[in-house]
Amino acid sequence: MTLVQKRNPTTSLRKPTNSKLMERLDDIASPLIALLILLAIWQLLASIPGLTTLPTPVRVVQETWMPLIAYPFYDRGGTDKGLFWQVMSSLQRVAIGYSLAAVVGISLGILVGMNKRVSKSLDPIFQILRTVPPLAWVPIALAALQQNQPAALFVIFITAIWPILINTAVGVQQIPSDYNNVAKVLQLPKSEYFFKILFPAALPYIFTGLRISIGLAWLAIIAAEIVMSGIVGIGFFIWNAYQNSQISEIILALVYIGLVGWLLDKMMERLQTLILPSSQR
């Protein structure tokens, strides 16, 4: 009797939560299964003698376990540091270069968006410059700035700024004429117009630009660091590993880069949902 009494409410309560839980589990399980299958194929292909010199996933883990996977925080001075520090150094550069790109990009974008003449004159230049790949900026950055650190920052800046600038300008140009008419008829002071109408109206576009750019900035830093010898950073770590034929280390670094890039994008997405009111998403 007690069993029956106990079971009835629990089953009726659990049913909806159960199916939801199953759905969540499925969301995690499906990609996990796909990953396992891909790793198995890789393992199989890399095991065929004479096909490739790439290590199998099992060997990658075996070769990098000590100290890279096990001790991400080790620090033996110089560039010999754990992957956590390598990633952090790169992220620091991204933070500085990207923040600079955001500030300059949003400000210039607003100026360009507000003035038709300026927009018309500069838009073709922006459109051409934005297609220049990050690596192509590296030689000129090194030549102009002489040192690795500022050159790396410049490369991030110049890669990340275009989507922010262009999207902000479009956002300002796309402000509904109704909102501008309200500002005109009320004769709103410039600062009121900026903070109450222009900026909030352009904000969704600005966020689109910021989100595209964070991916580009991460892409740029890896590229920039690869050619800049002797610095701590995940990019140079890869190059260094290549020089020493440590292919397993390269593969491990790629996994880290992918995960960090994905996290950065998620972070921007989260920020977007936090700041933008639901009506504007």
Add this chain to the structure above:
Amino acid sequence: MTTVTQDLQVSDSVNQVPFLVVDRVSKVYPTKDGDGYTVLKDVNLTVNQGEFICVIGHSGCGKSTLLNMVSGFSHPTDGEVRLQGKPIVKPGPDRMVVFQGYALLPWLSVFENVYLGVNSVYPQKSKAEKTRIVKEHLAMVGLADSMEKKPPQISGGMKQRVAIARALAIRPEVLILDEPFGALDAITKEELQEELLKIWNDHRCTVLMITHDIDEALFLADRLVMMTNGPAADIGEVLDIPFRRPRDRARIMEAPEYYQLRNYALDFLYNRFAHDDTE
């Protein structure tokens, strides 16, 4: 006969001075072939202070263009629009507009939307005073309880109430409404018409309102401006609506004049200046 004389307004136009003058106004929009498209041609209209004017006409007849020249968003190609003797050159809060799509800022609350205008027009007033004005006008349109809501959270009728509160809170000389109730359901529409009329009775600003609804115009307006069809549209006729104020919808609809006026306006719109659908 008694009801008729009762509902007829006593004419007191002797005391009223020409307040708003549309003087031989033409509007030509440039076209690619260079000839230009004439929307309005030689339009003349004089509006007295405190008058409620409705403008009716088929779409494309330039009603909005005419009102845009009063608000200052558009300029006449020929002629001039004058308010109290001064030509209108640009938009200003003395000629406040209730826009067709409400034009509320979705990221500001109902209160902030109205406050934005009050703050801009009365920069010298204290914050408490400005807050009081905003609250008073929101209460007037029945939105005292929804001040903290954002526009996307409220209905179309409520949005229009906010827009009206925003317009009235800055005490404009002229209130311009571009089809304010067109998108609302019949019941909300009648409610808002009555509220607008009540508020107008208390404030007596001059009102210019575009409408497509003859009954709305007959209920609200002192005069109904009927436009001919474009291109080169003009004011065809101006109908005096003599019902005494304050108006009661049921009572004026019983008056024999109501149907005379209504049929006259209908005849103007659907027979004499029927809309040509083949164009």
